[in-house]
Amino acid sequence: MTGATIRSAKPPLSVAAALSSPERLAAVHATLPAYAGPDSDFTGIADLAAGLFSAPIALVSLIDDATQWFLARKGISEISANARETFCAHLLTGSGAPLVVRNALKDRRFSRLPTVTGEPRLRFYAGVPIMHVGHPIGSVCVFDVAPRADVPQDALLHLHQFAKLAGTLLLLKEEARRRATANEAIAREEQRHASALEAANVGNWLWNLKTGTVVGNPPLMRMLDLKPGAPLTARKVFSAIHPEDRKATIASLREALKTGAEYDGMFRAVATGRWLLGRGRVHELDGEGRPLMFLGITLDVTEGQIASERMRLLLRELNHRVKNTLAMLQSLARQTLRRTNDPVAFMEAFAGRLQAISEAHGLLSDYEWGRIRLTPLLQAQIKPYVDDLDAQVEIHKDEVQLGPDQAIGLGLVLHELASNARKYGALSRVGGKLVLTARVVKDEGKPVLHMTWHETGGPPVEPPKRDGFGIVLIERSLDKVLGSSVHLEFLPSGLTALVRLPLE
Structure with a gap:
């Protein structure tokens, strides 16, 4: 319909103003499909209009500021036209009244249009605007290549009904598009949330209280060791909870259902023994205020629970060790003070022994009061008394x-031996040396540490006339370890200490 080469006259100012009207264009864009072209849903309207007028050409169209888009067409192949060179543009200046042109060649408004002067040489036109929020946005129209003298009034009334039908269909389709777009956005958001929950290993569930069914995501099914895809009921979920925790969990849920408060409970999965934390609340009520839906999440908190239990055990162990250490310090203070009246000498002796206990405690603390290696204990107790280890x-x-008991006791023994060697033994002279051997042997099938402390290159050694507190401390520091012993030999070549320490 736009193939003519003859230039048309410019449209009247009223038509140009209607085409570019911001209010009208807003109404057009509110219903304009993303793809403005032939739509099979409108084909029936074009066919009915053509049949009503026995016309060879019929259109259902939308008109923006520059283009007339054909949503449906009969008798032509084009899918759009220049809006300034169409009959239908003149419909935009009215208030919804039909437009009838009996002979376009004799009508000065249309006689110079390309479709009139050229192919298909249109002569007759009847059209009714499609209205939206009071503005004309398109048309339903028919054409003939022969002029017509009379147009039945009832035919125009039916054409008007077709235009209303087209307008309603446009709005319905636009609403459907909006809903589809919104649903797609919701689906994407739900998928994003589901992916986030999956990545974070967060189980979520929705309990239908009326039917007793539960919908859960894959992490929840894994946590409870339930088969994915199988119908899930509240009874199955409760059966997956450890029997020792089941009653308390059900009671907490019932309380949340009764009061509307948030459910917050911890329980173990019966299949795996892992600790799970459940949180949730009533999500939907019926007309009488009774709960219909309960929404919740479940987290695997096993690692945190283990860490918490480890911390409790550590605190109990620490409390026990602190009490033992305080008792040991009191005994050390009394024994040290009993053997000296000199405050300076007392502080020197007591401070050294206190430091030995502190070093052992520091090592144990680094290892969370578990087991520590022999090497760092030897280094911590001997290094302060040598110039070159x-x-x-x-x-x-x-x-x-x-x-812990082995480390603290052996630490005190090593401290007393090292401090004595620094004051009186091999470590007090240049060239003096300490040789330490520690081997694990089997004694009645159990591991025992045999340690030998031997000093060489120091001053001659004579057995003491009486046991000082240092000797007593060395021999009794391992009393808390059953089967242990420390034996001292005052050889002329140097002090030798034999330590026996069961390792279990």
Whole structure:
């Protein structure tokens, strides 16, 4: 319909103003499909209009500021036209009244249009505007290549009904598009939430209280060791809870249903024994205020529960060790004070022993009051009393793990031996040396640490005339470890200490 080469006259100012009207264009864009072209849903309207007028050409169209888009057409192949060169543009200046042109060649408004002067040489036109919120946005129209003298009034009334039908259909289709877009956005958002819950291993569930069914996501099914895809009921979910925790969990849920408060409970899965934290609340009520839906999430908090239990055990162990240490310090203070009246000497002796206990405690604390290796204990107790550890101390040992009582007791023994060697023994002279051997042997099938402390290159050694507190402390520091012993030999060449320490 736009193939003519003859230039048409410019449309009247009223038509141009109607085409570019912001209010009208807003109404057009509110219903304009994303693809403005032939739509099979409007074909029936075009066919009915053509049949009503026995016309060879019929259109259902939308008109923006520049283009007339054909939603349905009969008798032509084009899908659009220049809006300024169409009959239908003149419908936009009215208030919804039909437009009838009996002979376009004799009508000065249309006689110079390309479709009149050229192919298909249109002569007759009847059209009714499609209205939306009071503005004309398109048309339903028919054409003939022969002029017509009379147009039945009832035919125009039916054409008007077709235009209303087209307008209603446009609105319905636009509403459907909007809903589809909104549903797609909701679906994407739900998928994003589901992916986030899956990635974070967060189980979520919706309990239908009326039917007793539960809908859960894959993480929840894994946590409870339930088969994915199988119908899920509240009874199955409760059966997946550890029997020792089931009654309390059901009671908490019932309380939340009764009061509307938030459910917050912890329980174990019967299949895996893992600790799970459940949170949720009533999501929907019926007309009488009774709960219909209960929405919740479930988290695997096993690691946190284990850490919490470990912390409780650690605190109990620490409390026990602190009490033992305080008792040991009191005993050390009394024994040290009993053997000296000199405050300076007392502070020196007591401070050293306190430091030895502190070093052992520090190592145990680093290992959360578990077991510590022998090597760091040896280094912590001997290093303060030597100038060059590698040159003055020769160590041959098996690496072993020591418990708290073993570490504290052996630490005190090593401290007393090292401080004595620094004051009176091999570590008090240049060239003096300490040789330490620690081997693990089997004694009645159980591991026992045999340690030998031997000093060489120091001043001659004579057995003491009476046991001082240091000797007593060395021999009694391991009293808390059953089967342990410390034996001292005052050889002329240097002090030798033999330590026996069961490792279990």
